[in-house]
Amino acid sequence: MNRVVITGLGIYSTIGKNLEEVKKSIYNGKSGIGIDLRRKEFGFRSSLTGIIEEPNLKGVLPRRMRIGLAEQGKYAYVATMEALDNAKISTDFLEENEVGILYGNDSSSIPVIDAIDIVRQKKDTSLIGSGSIFQSMNSTITMNLSVILKLRGINFTISGACASSSHAIGIAFLLIKQGLQDIIICGGGQEINAESMGSFDCLGAFSIREDDPAKASRPFDKNRDGLVPSGGGATVIVESLESAIKRGANILGEIKGYGFSSNGEHISVPNVEGPVRSLERCLKDANLSPKNIDYINAHATSTPVGDISEAKALEIVFGQQKIPISSTKSMTGHEMWMGGASEVVYSMLMMQNDFIAPNINLENIDESAKNLNLIRETKHAKIDTFLSNSFGFGGTNSTLIISKY
Numbered sequence: 001m002n003r004v005v006i007t008g009l010g011i012y013s014t015i016g017k018n019l020e021e022v023k024k025s026i027y028n029g030k031s032g033i034g035i036d037l038r039r040k041e042f043g044f045r046s047s048l049t050g051i052i053e054e055p056n057l058k059g060v061l062p063r064r065m066r067i068g069l070a071e072q073g074k075y076a077y078v079a080t081m082e083a084l085d086n087a088k089i090s091t092d093f094l095e096e097n098e099v100g101i102l103y104g105n106d107s108s109s110i111p112v113i114d115a116i117d118i119v120r121q122k123k124d125t126s127l128i129g130s131g132s133i134f135q136s137m138n139s140t141i142t143m144n145l146s147v148i149l150k151l152r153g154i155n156f157t158i159s160g161a162c163a164s165s166s167h168a169i170g171i172a173f174l175l176i177k178q179g180l181q182d183i184i185i186c187g188g189g190q191e192i193n194a195e196s197m198g199s200f201d202c203l204g205a206f207s208i209r210e211d212d213p214a215k216a217s218r219p220f221d222k223n224r225d226g227l228v229p230s231g232g233g234a235t236v237i238v239e240s241l242e243s244a245i246k247r248g249a250n251i252l253g254e255i256k257g258y259g260f261s262s263n264g265e266h267i268s269v270p271n272v273e274g275p276v277r278s279l280e281r282c283l284k285d286a287n288l289s290p291k292n293i294d295y296i297n298a299h300a301t302s303t304p305v306g307d308i309s310e311a312k313a314l315e316i317v318f319g320q321q322k323i324p325i326s327s328t329k330s331m332t333g334h335e336m337w338m339g340g341a342s343e344v345v346y347s348m349l350m351m352q353n354d355f356i357a358p359n360i361n362l363e364n365i366d367e368s369a370k371n372l373n374l375i376r377e378t379k380h381a382k383i384d385t386f387l388s389n390s391f392g393f394g395g396t397n398s399t400l401i402i403s404k405y
Contacts, residue, residue: 004176005405007249008087008237010079010187011345014050014230014332018082023349026357027378031214031331033228039194039201046206048216050230050333052192061148067131068144070108072189072338075233076141077148080185083235084149087249089183091149100153100181102172103141104164104188106337109196111135141189153181161392162299164188165234166340170258170398172238182243188338190231197229203268205303217334218361219300219327220307220369227301230333234342251405253348256385257286263395270306270391275313278397282387283317286401290318292385293401295356297347299389300327301334310389311369322373324381326359340390340398351383351404 009019014032016022025032034051055074057066069077084090089099115128115136134140139157146155154175158168165188172184200206207226209216217228244251259282263274283290296314300307314325328346329335335342350356356379365374385403 001177002179003241004173004255005239005241005244005251006236006253006255006348006402007239007244007251008083008089009252009345009348010081010083010086010235011342012055012075012078013232013342014052019086019349022346023353026328026331026346026349027355029331029358029360029378031360032230033213033216033333035210035213036194042194042198044194044201045204046201046208046210048207048210048213048228050192050228052232065148068134070111070135070140070191071193072105072108072191072231072233073141073144076103076187076189076235077145079187079233079235080145083237087237089237095150098153098182099151100184101142101146101151101155102158102168102184102186104158104160104168104337104340105138105141106159106161106164107191107196108136108138108140109191110193113195154184160396161394162334162336162339163390163392163396163398164337164340166388166390166398166400167260169236169238169341169344169400170260173255173258176238176240183237183239185235186238186341187233187235188341189233190336190338192231200229207302215361217302217330219298219302219330219359220311220366220374221362222364222366224302224304224307227303228333230335232335232338232342234338234345236341236344253351253402254405255400256288256403257282257401259285259399261397263397265395268393270309270395272309272312272316274395274397275310275389275391276316278399279313279317282399282401288385288401290321293323293387294383295347295350295386296323296325297343297386297388298325298327299391301329307366308368311366311372315371324356324375324379325372326357326375328357330360340388343388344400344402347386347388348402351386354380354382356381
């Protein structure tokens with residue numbers, strides 16, 4: 001089996017438009033949460049959201065390529081170009097070698113809504129435009145980036161709710177480990193518009209702490225009242241060790257294990273057993289014990305039920321190890337389909353720079369998490385191996401373990 005490494009990172013987030021900006025934000029505990037008044041006009045229960053500027057790609061990409069990119073595709077493109085540059089992979093290299101793409105994405109709402117509005121108003125489908133179909137499909141990111149970058153390897157989208165991009169990295173890990181691919185561009189993209197969030201808002205899942213948006217996302221805090229939706233794009237270049245050495249790449253980390261499971265119970269309420277199986281499978285795959293983990297980036301979204309389930313699972317698996325834990329969602333909000341990949345990027349930045357980002361807004365630790373070593377303030381620490389959890393609707397669970405090379 002091949003060893004599998006990470007050679008490039010890229011990010012376009014509510015807390016920074018590139019790796020350097022994001023590193024400073026997670027170190028300083030900066031929040032990317034704000035208010036979208038348009039949501040109140042729509043009748044939303046919550047107007048809280050991650051705040052992000054949509055990239056302007058005019059002059060960067062030809063019009064024919066731009067019109068196929070949905071909002072999240074633009075975020076993904078910017079993140080991917082940074083990751084390729086970070087990995088020292090040129091456009092010539094992409095054309096001359098077989099490189100694949102696996103990206104997590106589980107919605108593309110605006111293009112669907114816009115197309116239906118045109119048909120209802122004009123009664124003429126020809127007015128929808130030729131780019132609509134390529135924006136509206138869940139595979140919008142992989143289909144567009146594979147053409148823009150002239151990729152010739154594996155090419156599809158992983159749709160696994162809020163574990164989508166973590167699974168994308170995990171599947172890439174398996175394919176490369178088995179020798180079926182050498183390099184795969186992995187990641188996740190999440191649209192951040194109001195239209196995509198109406199059905200979530202109706203569930204009452206969002207925080208309504210609108211008086212102080214920066215304090216709304218508060219994983220593991222006793223007084224949390226829901227998650228804050230967010231988004232952006234994150235890319236991780238996953239490569240076989242042999243390929244990385246051959247091209248003289250700067251190896252940033254090594255993927256040691258991938259765990260997965262399904263809860264097999266309620267479609268939206270998590271349990272404890274599913275995450276425990278994912279965690280244990282990942283540790284077994286990595287041939288590591290709980291004491292080998294230096295940091296855990298928890299899924300913890302700031303929902304009343306979800307945080308409790310994960311806290312219990314972490315305590316069952318890691319016992320009294322007192323491993324440092326934080327949830328970067330306290331700063332970014334819940335980046336949904338992007339979250340697994342972005343949290344790998346955030347954790348890689350911590351590992352590279354010897355610190356643990358804080359779980360901000362943790363004022364009163366929930367009773368369920370009292371035995372966990374939750375990090376409230378930035379901590380200088382050496383991280384050799386970290387673990388990242390991602391869980392999603394339908395009971396899908398994904399766990400990744402990554403070490404320094």
